[in-house]
Amino acid sequence: MRRIKYSWGIVVVLAILTGFFSCSKMDEYKDEFQKGGEIIYAGALDTVIAQSGYKRINLKMTLGKDQQVVKVRAYWNERGDSLEMPIQRPLSSDTINMLIPDLAARSYSFAVYTYDEKGHASVVRTASGMAYGDDYVNALGNRTIQSVAPNTRVDSLIVKWNDANSGQILTELSYLTAAGEAKTVLLLPTESVLALSEEDYQGGSELNYRSAYLPNANSYDTFWVVQPSTVVLNALPPYERQFDKSLFRRMQLPTDIGASQYATWPMTNLWNGYVTGNGYATAVGPTPVWFTFDMGQSAKINRFIYWQPMDRLYNLEAVRSFEIYGSNDPNADGSWDSWTFLRTCEAIKPSGSPAGTNTAEDIAAAQAGHEFVMPTNIPKTRYIRIKVLSHWGATATFQAMGELTLFTKDRP
Incomplete structure (x- = not known):
């Protein structure tokens, strides 16, 4: 046990002596390196960002806490070019900008230093950025x-x-x-x-x-x-909207013609949106006859389109001419006192050929529908009364119409 303790004592003494001589040697090296005095650095920038520009780059820099820093210098092109900028205090912000102009379109690497009043430089801060030119702009x-x-x-x-x-x-x-x-x-x-x-x-x-x-x-x-x-x-077309057919309702007044004997030809077919199916057929009765429906809204009619029943174009009971009337409060007795005449309408057959003989032009016109533009001075109206004057066939027991679509320029 004594020999072990003794051996450790020797080790400790040797370590102390070694440390002494080592420190002495380091001090000799330090004195040799700092013969001109202690090295002093100016406070470095916290950050540098190179912001791209048109034939230029802006260095956006954040200053450190060193209040003795008085200028900044940036180098590029392997220190072949440089730009220096003084720092004017007091500063409104710790962020400053150095705009480097007249650069060719390419990437650049910058080395940036700060300096104090005695000329001490900071450690370097680096940043890279791109200057863009006409090729980029033109693309x-x-x-x-x-x-x-x-x-x-x-x-x-x-x-x-x-x-x-x-x-x-x-x-x-x-x-x-x-x-x-x-x-x-x-x-x-x-x-x-x-x-x-x-x-x-x-x-x-x-x-x-x-x-x-x-x-x-x-x-x-x-x-x-x-x-x-x-x-x-281009200018907008004049405002126009279609009357909402979901609001339409059949209205039976005392003097109106009755409903059809055919259940598949009700008045609601006039506004069901199908121009190729069955239309509306009145009860049997000689012309003139009339019927009434409620549009569910009062507005001024700008125009409307009438389609004949497609199974009897320009023939038989298909209505040829009629008058259209409007009212906002029709008399309950079915009289005409409360109705305003709007216009007379006739479905024109392009070929003028006899009933039952149709050309391709006739069929195309009927399929497109017969459009009638209303006079500009008519009043707003909610209730419509159609007075049938004639049909296409030589004889007919009832009157038939396919579809009606009405339009207004009034806004909802």
């Missing part, structure tokens, strides 16, 4: 339009856009309002529809649009397409 394209079409349901001209290109941040739209004033709208990449009402734009004028890009997340400049694209904004 940019405007966002493209998918379609420009009126939507009468919302009474607007709808401009639909295709998806934005990569890097596209917005598209600037310029057009004239209905009052002739210039208006600018910014379309974001997440937006794909521009709706213009009659008041929003001038029909026949041009929509000019130009897109902007950021080549990367750290871009300093916004890059615009050189030339705007143009599309003509």
Whole structure:
């Protein structure tokens, strides 16, 4: 046991002696390295980001806590080029910018130092970035339009856009309002529809649009397409909507012709939306006869379309001529005192051939329906009375009509 303790004592003494001589040697090296005095560094930048630009790069720098720093110097092209910028204190922010102009279009690596009043430099901070030129700008394209079409349901001209290109941040739209004033709208990449009402734009004028890009997340400049694209904004067609047929109801007044003896030809067929099926047939009775229905809404009729029953075009009981009347409060006794005459209508046969003989033109006209435009001075009306004057056949026991579709310019 004594021999073991003794041996450890020797080891400890040797270690102390070795440490002494080692430290003495290190001090000799330190004195040799710092013959000119202690090395002092200026406070380095916290961060440096190289932001891309058009033939330039911006160095966005965050200063450290060293208040003795008075300037910043950046080197590039393997220290062949440099730019120095003083730091004016007090600062409103610890973030400063150094804009480096007149750069060729390529990537650059920067070494950035700070300096204090005595010329001490900081440790280096590095950053890399790209300068873009005309080749990049000329390759940019405007966002493209998918379609420009009126939507009468919302009474607007709808401009639909295709998806934005990569890097596209917005598209600037310029057009004239209905009052002739210039208006600018910014379309974001997440937006794909521009709706213009009659008041929003001038029909026949041009929509000019130009897109902007950021080549990367750290871009300093916004890059615009050189030339705007143009599309003509056609005027909206006059507003018109179809009367809602789901509101239509048969109305039987005392003097009206009765219902048909054929169950498959009820009055509701007049507004069921099928122009090729059975229509409406009245009860048996000589002309003139009349019938009434409720449209469920009061509006001014702009026009309407009448279809003949397709199984008897220009023939037999198909109604040829009639008068249309309107009322908002028809007399319960079925008299005509409360009705306003709207117009007389006749289904025209293009060929003029006798009943039962139809040309291809006759059939096409009947399938398209006979359109009747109403006078502009008629009043709003809710209830309609059709007075049948004639049919196409030489003899007939009842009157038949296929389908009626009515339109109004009144807004709901």
